[in-house]
Each structure stands twice: as structure tokens, then as C-alpha cells.
Amino acid sequence: MKSRFLTGVSHGIPICLGYLSVSFGFGINAAASGLSTIEASIISASNLTSAGQAAGVGIIAAGGTLLEMILVQLTINIRYALMGLSLSQNLDKKFTTPNRLLASYGITDEIFAVCSAQKQPLTPAYMYGIILISMFGWVTGTFLGASAGHLLPQSISSALGIVLYGMFIAIVVPPARRNKSILFVAAASALLSILFKYVITAVSSGFSVIICAIAAAAAGALLFPVDEEAEE
Amino acid sequence: MSTAIYIIVMAGVTYLIRMIPFTFFNKKIKSRFVRSFLKYIPYAVLSAMTIPAIFYSTGDVVTAAVGTVVAVALAFFNCPLIVVALAASLAAFLTGVII
Structure with missing residues (x-):
């Protein structure tokens, strides 16, 4: 049980590092949109998603309606429903309903990609390991970006605004090429x-x-x- | 409107989208159209979010355009996510220093 957790943590380290830098960019964007460091960090901890958060912050900054927020999150994040469906086909018996309720929080593009590449059925411990380390990177990066983003020279902080979009391009271009x-x-x-x-x-x-x-x-x-x- | 309400709605919707299929579905989706649609949605969403917004992401269209070109080129050759993202930013930064 414990070793599956540690395996999950080790598989999540590259995701954690990637999230650190990308969420740093999100933190800067969120702060530039008028959100506090705490608000930006809570958004990252409770949403754990890049595109949905970027769009959500845009709606908050623009004073959009809640209906708009709901529809935007539905559209942007509907892919997680498909990923959840896919992962649900290969779960260990230990995945009881409470475990499913908890682990579903951590279905992201990268975590899904790593989990779905596993041959053996997924255990809750493994998923918790990978989710925990990834979430740590995502929230820490957001906190640092939102709080220290102001301290960076303008030339660096503005250049970091492109990080998140760079990641989107890296997700779309390779499959579009094939x-x-x-x-x-x-x-x-x-x-x-x-x-x-x-x-x-x-x-x-x-x-x-x-x-x-x-x-x-x-x-x-x-x-x-x-x-x-x-x-x- | 309070930011807290936005955040609660945003997080709640996102959680439900993940939780409901993962927790309650066991069967595969049959409809070919729905399966195709769901397969294409991530790419359509990311594409619409990126273009043209990426060109305004650095506060300068020229530095952003250089960063975009670098990102597309590196992604084309299958560089890892993090490399593409940071290289785009580095390219935008260096362009800003030069011009």
C-alpha cells in the first residue's frame, strides 16, 4: 500500500516540476487580473486545472455572470469526464466509492496520461501519490507567481505570461501533426x-x-x- | 459579486465533471458522434483559448509572436511540455531585451 503511494509520488515528480513553472505564470496572470495571492492559491488548490482556471480568472476580472462561469468550466473541462470514464475501466478493487470521490478531484491531462499508461489496475494509493505531488507543485507555483510576480522585473514577469499558452501549444501541436x-x-x-x-x-x-x-x-x-x- | 462565489462555483463545476463519470459510470459510451466529439473537444478548447490570446500574453505583440513561433516549432518536434512552455517564455524575454 505504502509502496504504491511512493511509486505514485515518483511518477508525479516530472508533473510537479512542470506544474511549478506553468502555475507560476498563472499566478502572475491572476495577480495582474486583480486577485490576491490567497485567492489565486485557493483557485489552484480547488480546481487543479490550467485552461479552466485561466478562463475563470478572465471571467472574474471581467465581472462575468455565474452562468457564463458554469458554461465555460463545463466546456473547457468536459474532457475530464471522458478521462474519468476511461480511467474507471481499469481500477483496482480497493477503489471503493469514497476513494473514487476523492481521487476524481485529481484527474488532469498529465495525471490522466501517466495513469492510463499503467498496465496494472490503478490503486487509490498510487493515484493519491501522483495527485499529491502534482498538486503541491501547482499550488506552490501559483503562490510564488502571485506573490513574487510583482518583485520580478517587468521584462521577466511579462515574458512569463506566455508560459501557460506555451503548454497549450505543446499539448495540441504534436497530435495535430500526426x-x-x-x-x-x-x-x-x-x-x-x-x-x-x-x-x-x-x-x-x-x-x-x-x-x-x-x-x-x-x-x-x-x-x-x-x-x-x-x-x- | 464576491470573488469567493465565483471560486466556489468554478471549483464545484470542475469537481462534478470529474467526479460523476469516474465514480458512477462503468459502461463505455456507445454513440460514435459523442465519442468523437469528446475526443476533439480538448484540442478545440485549447486552440480557441490560445489564439489569438497568446499574442497579447506578454504585453507586446512582437515578443509574443516570437515566443509563439518558438513554441510551435519545439512542439512540432515533440519536445516535452515544460521545455516548450519555458522556451516560449525565454524567447519572448530575449526578444524584449533586444528590441
Whole structure:
């Protein structure tokens, strides 16, 4: 039991390091949007997600509606539902309902990627190990970014604003290169997003993301339905 | 509106999305369209969030554009997430120093 926990911690160390630097950028962005260090840290501890938090902070800063917040989080984070479904197929017997309720908090892109690569059934201890070390990196980075971001020279803190987006690019580009349908979806979504930014400016940025993503993903699903078995 | 309410709603929605399928679902989704849609959603979301927002992320379109090009190039050659993210930032920083 304990060794599975430590295995999880060791598998989570690269994630922790990656999260440290990315969430540092989030902390800076959050502080620049008017949030306090404590608020930014609580957001990171309670959400543990990059894109959803970035969009959420944008809505808070803009004074958006709660409906907008709910719809944006649903759209951006709906992928976690699919990941949860996928992980639920390969769980150890020790995964009782209370364990599932607790571990589901830590389903992120990177944790999902590492967990789904495991051959043996996932144990709660293993997932808690990987989640705990990853969360430590994510919250610490946010705290440092939000609190010390002001202390950095302007040239460095503004350059760090791009870190989170760099990570998004690193997630999208490799599969888009291998898979034409993903390239189509990503390109269509980006084009729509540009359209909403410069042409149809009445739509808020949060709703724009929802509309672009749903339209592009639906078009992709119609034009390039995935094979029954060949799911990546 | 209080920031706390936003944070509670944000965290609550995010948790429920993760918790419900992981805790209560055991069967696989049958609909091919839904499965395809769910597969494409992450890429569509990240793409829409990144473009064009990335060009305003550093406060200077030129430094951001250089960072973007570096990120796309490194991602194209499958560099790790953290390398891509930090290199984009370093490129934006160096560009800012030069211009």
C-alpha cells in the first residue's frame, strides 16, 4: 500500500516540476487580473486545472455572470469526464466509492496520461501519490507567481505570461501533426476564435471559447468520426 | 459579486465533471458522434483559448509572436511540455531585451 503511494509520488515528480513553472505564470496572470495571492492559491488548490482556471480568472476580472462561469468550466473541462470514464475501466478493487470521490478531484491531462499508461489496475494509493505531488507543485507555483510576480522585473514577469499558452501549444501541436482530423479541429477553432476577437466583438471571451470549441469539435465529429476501437 | 462565489462555483463545476463519470459510470459510451466529439473537444478548447490570446500574453505583440513561433516549432518536434512552455517564455524575454 505504502509502496504504491511512493511509486505514485515518483511518477508525479516530472508533473510537479512542470506544474511549478506553468502555475507560476498563472499566478502572475491572476495577480495582474486583480486577485490576491490567497485567492489565486485557493483557485489552484480547488480546481487543479490550467485552461479552466485561466478562463475563470478572465471571467472574474471581467465581472462575468455565474452562468457564463458554469458554461465555460463545463466546456473547457468536459474532457475530464471522458478521462474519468476511461480511467474507471481499469481500477483496482480497493477503489471503493469514497476513494473514487476523492481521487476524481485529481484527474488532469498529465495525471490522466501517466495513469492510463499503467498496465496494472490503478490503486487509490498510487493515484493519491501522483495527485499529491502534482498538486503541491501547482499550488506552490501559483503562490510564488502571485506573490513574487510583482518583485520580478517587468521584462521577466511579462515574458512569463506566455508560459501557460506555451503548454497549450505543446499539448495540441504534436497530435495535430500526426492526425489530420485533430489539425482540422484545432485550425477551425482558432479561425473562429479570431473571428470572434476581431469581427463579432459583441460576444464575451468566455462564451467565444465555448462556441468555437463546440462548433469545431462537432464539425470534426461529423466529418471525421473516430473508429470504434482505434481510440488514442 | 464576491470573488469567493465565483471560486466556489468554478471549483464545484470542475469537481462534478470529474467526479460523476469516474465514480458512477462503468459502461463505455456507445454513440460514435459523442465519442468523437469528446475526443476533439480538448484540442478545440485549447486552440480557441490560445489564439489569438497568446499574442497579447506578454504585453507586446512582437515578443509574443516570437515566443509563439518558438513554441510551435519545439512542439512540432515533440519536445516535452515544460521545455516548450519555458522556451516560449525565454524567447519572448530575449526578444524584449533586444528590441
